[in-house]
Amino acid sequence: MRRYFVSTTLSPSKVDRIVADATLALVAFQVAQARKHIEQRMSMAQWLDAFHRGQRAG
Numbered sequence: 001m002r003r004y005f006v007s008t009t010l011s012p013s014k015v016d017r018i019v020a021d022a023t024l025a026l027v028a029f030q031v032a033q034a035r036k037h038i039e040q041r042m043s044m045a046q047w048l049d050a051f052h053r054g055q056r057a058g
Helices: 012-034 044-057
Strands: none
Touching: 012 044
16 A cells, blocks of 8 residues: 555545546646647646646546
């Protein structure tokens, strides 16, 4: 069993979901951004905001 630091604001199930989804989501983001001209690329901060919005929505 893995042990993670669990924030008091996140349930263990939410932490597990982030751990499960974040790596694939990050790789997909990197691939998509690599296809764009550098001026059109989303910043990592913008991606994190979008990722967190998606976690709350789902």
